[in-house]
Amino acid sequence: MRRQMMAIYSYLLLWLGVYLGVELSAFDPNTPHLQLFGGLFAINIVFYLMIRFGLSDRLRDPSLTVAQMVVGVAFITVILYFARELRGAMLSIYFMVMTFGVFALSRRQMVLMALFTMVCFTLLEFYDWHESPETVLFTYLFGHWLILLLELAWFVYIGGYIHNLQVRVREQRESLKDAHDRLTAIAVRDDLTGLYNRRHFLERLDEELALSDRKNTALHLAIIDLDHFKQVNDRYGHQAGDEVLRRFADIAQATLRRSDLLARYGGEEFVVLFPQSSGEECMAALERLRRQIAGQRYEFAPDLSTTFSAGLVDYRRGETAAQLGKRADMALYEAKGAGRNQVVHNS
Numbered sequence: 001m002r003r004q005m006m007a008i009y010s011y012l013l014l015w016l017g018v019y020l021g022v023e024l025s026a027f028d029p030n031t032p033h034l035q036l037f038g039g040l041f042a043i044n045i046v047f048y049l050m051i052r053f054g055l056s057d058r059l060r061d062p063s064l065t066v067a068q069m070v071v072g073v074a075f076i077t078v079i080l081y082f083a084r085e086l087r088g089a090m091l092s093i094y095f096m097v098m099t100f101g102v103f104a105l106s107r108r109q110m111v112l113m114a115l116f117t118m119v120c121f122t123l124l125e126f127y128d129w130h131e132s133p134e135t136v137l138f139t140y141l142f143g144h145w146l147i148l149l150l151e152l153a154w155f156v157y158i159g160g161y162i163h164n165l166q167v168r169v170r171e172q173r174e175s176l177k178d179a180h181d182r183l184t185a186i187a188v189r190d191d192l193t194g195l196y197n198r199r200h201f202l203e204r205l206d207e208e209l210a211l212s213d214r215k216n217t218a219l220h221l222a223i224i225d226l227d228h229f230k231q232v233n234d235r236y237g238h239q240a241g242d243e244v245l246r247r248f249a250d251i252a253q254a255t256l257r258r259s260d261l262l263a264r265y266g267g268e269e270f271v272v273l274f275p276q277s278s279g280e281e282c283m284a285a286l287e288r289l290r291r292q293i294a295g296q297r298y299e300f301a302p303d304l305s306t307t308f309s310a311g312l313v314d315y316r317r318g319e320t321a322a323q324l325g326k327r328a329d330m331a332l333y334e335a336k337g338a339g340r341n342q343v344v345h346n347s
């Protein structure tokens with residue numbers, strides 16, 4: 001879209017130049033500049049609408065750069081026809097159009113565009129010569145032709161260089177973004193399970209508490225601790241223990257809502273923050289998860305079955321994160337004390 005605005009701006013400047021040229025009699029006084037520029041703007045509006053409404057999305061060149069350049073080069077050739085003695089001086093306006101291609105066209109496309117420009121200009125020269133061979137000097141025509149050829153050759157070379165530079169900068173920016181995304185993921189995720197880590201959870205917890213205070217919405221916190229997990233490690237080995245933790249994370253992720261914030265708090269302890277849910281809904285979700293974990297079987301240890309205990313508490317307005325966590329811990333402690341494999345809800 002910005003390219004479109006630049007094209008309009010360039011054409012307006014060109015129009016001003018042509019208008020002055022006509023007024024000062026440097027241009028052919030019969031130059032139909034109103035019709036010419038009117039037509040040009042109409043074509044540009046069509047391009048604009050095609051891009052704006054996505055009609056060009058399915059084309060190979062959705063920005064329509066090549067089409068716009070072809071129109072620009074053809075148009076400038078017509079302007080040069082009326083430029084008379086100013087033609088030599090005005091040859092450079094072809095580069096106004098060529099510049100648009102530097103950032104969008106490959107070197108091959110730039111060469112083709114330069115050839116197209118040469119063909120247009122050659123046709124113009126032939127036409128002039130054919131119209132009035134007695135007044136047009138061949139050396140004059142050939143001089144212009146040669147200058148344009150050399151300038152275009154230079155432009156394709158420099159343009160290609162700038163294009164490659166831009167491509168490299170874009171690639172570097174993308175790989176920097178990838179690295180940044182990866183680092184961000186590492187910073188907020190737990191290595192073993194891929195769940196959010198404790199640091200990220202505590203950050204989000206503060207935000208959610210503030211949000212709940214402001215909007216006066218319900219918020220619940222659950223702490224989940226796998227039962228007798230030490231025995232899993234002792235009996236089946238640390239790797240089996242790791243697999244149990246991973247399996248818990250997968251099941252919990254699939255069972256809880258996406259809006260529930262699940263994190264590994266450390267070791268075999270997990271936390272869930274339930275925003276905007278009732279106590280009954282949270283209990284139902286935790287019970288569902290408890291049943292699924294208890295029913296889970298492990299191919300590497302067919303006789304192994306794991307359970308968890310959990311403490312669930314309602315957030316009380318104005319309470320700190322530490323106070324909330326402490327109450328959830330106490331509820332968990334109660335669940336462990338009452339025989340494990342259960343959820344205790346203390347409002």
Ligand SMILES: Nc1nc2c(ncn2[C@@H]2O[C@H](COP(=O)(O)OP(=O)(O)OP(=O)(O)O)[C@@H](O)[C@H]2O)c(=O)[nH]1
Binds near residue numbers: 226
């Ligand atoms: N495999 C594995 N084990 C871990 C990891 N983090 C902590 N643990 C183990 O988890 C066990 C936790 O044991 P305890 O705190 O005694 O609790 P528990 O055996 O689950 O007993 P209760 O919580 O009272 O039911 C310890 O043996 C830790 O070594 C881990 O990332 N991988």
